[in-house]
Amino acid sequence: MFKRSLLWVLMVCLLFQVVIVPCANAETAYDDVKGHWASEQIQFLTERGIYKGNGTRHFYPDKPITRGEALVLANRVFEAVYGPLAAPEQKAYLDYRYPLRKEIEAMTANLQVLLDVQTGFVNEYRPGDKILYYLHLVSQGQLMKTPQKELVDWWVPTQFLQYPLSREEASMIFFHLLAPYKLRTMNAKSQDVASFFAGYQGWKQPSYYPDTASPYAGAIREFHLFNETRLFNPYKNMTRAEFATVLKRLYDFYTEDAAKQFRESQNRQQTAVNMLLTAANYAHQTKNEKWLDAYLSKSAQESIDKIGVPLHDYRVTLTLRKDDTDKNKLWVTAAYVDSKVGKYELEYLLEPDDGNPFGRKVMSINIIHK
Secondary structure, eight states: OHHHHHHHHHHHHHHHHHHHSOOSOHHHHOSSOTTOTTHHHHHHHHHTTSSOOOTTOOOOTTSBOBHHHHHHHHHHHHHHHHOOOSOOOOOTTBOTTOTTHHHHHHHHHHHHHHHHHHHTSOOSOOHHHHHHHHHHHHHTTOOSSOOSSOOSSOOBOHHHHTSBOBHHHHHHHHHHHHHHHHHHTTTOOHHHHHHHHHHHHTTOSOOSSTTOOOSHHHHTGGGTOSOOOSOOOTTSBOBHHHHHHHHHHHHHHHHHHHHTGGGSOHHHHHHHHHHHHHHHHHHHHHTOHHHHHHHBOHHHHHHHHHHTSOOOOTTSOEEEEEOSSOTTOEEEEEEEEETTTEEEEEEEEEEEOTTSTTSEEEEEEEEEEO
16 A cells, blocks of 8 residues: 555656746657657647746646646646736635645636636635635535535545546636626626626536536636547546646637637727736736736836836726727826825737737836826
């Protein structure tokens, strides 16, 4: 028994290196993916820094993906497309010894801001916390649904995060990651968000698949992450190659969705601008040059440094106006209140640019009232 446990720990350590150590190309980083059916997806994700290579040159495509790795990699896909949106917050219920803990905490922070921006208001509901809560329930042999009595004192240990990820667990994770996009189409109010999640987490929504009562997989069919089959096989563990395929589809959804937002309704454009400015604001706070350059022109970066006020707060209302003489120019104004500088109003000029997923860049920033 001890030898089997030790062997599993050693295997997990080797697989962790695939997530941690930087590399540039899957074919040069790994010697076990060439000719594999998922080699293109693995290479695509590796080139974008989602997989980071390992010292052994093995990817282990047919080995199981672990629960912790799944959370980290899903967040890396999100940040590879949009950039980080918010600072990670330490979670008491997450084992501090887990090597990738900070990236999971980044996932919960990004997901919270995403939900708030897509719904248009600050939510009390915490989707990232719920993901980990339901993984905790699984570790206790319970179903991933609302229990009769909510637990107050709970945590997710390192050992459990290193166990293989089942397809049903993956569907629960991706449901929460994609729920903000489903809610966006509903023009949801605060009470609607609570009832939306309660319906799925209480398993009151029907399951599309006959081999599971869980509604999560059926809820995300529209995003085409999993292959269309009559049965979902919820208890089957996902391999690293299978998960890479799902991650590539998630990446494609994020990029395709962002690219079309400025061709959609006024509300959709407001949401897209809010996401763009939120990502730019966090890049400015953290001095992340990559994402600053993606979202702000050099002139705009110089302007915000001179103005001396916070760049953006996603909780404000944005006003959009097309330029009278150039249809490619979009003017955005927003009124802010900051505890240090008081009230002020900023005006942003956005123009087409292919340097970020939205296809728009902030070219200038002006303060019009302080």
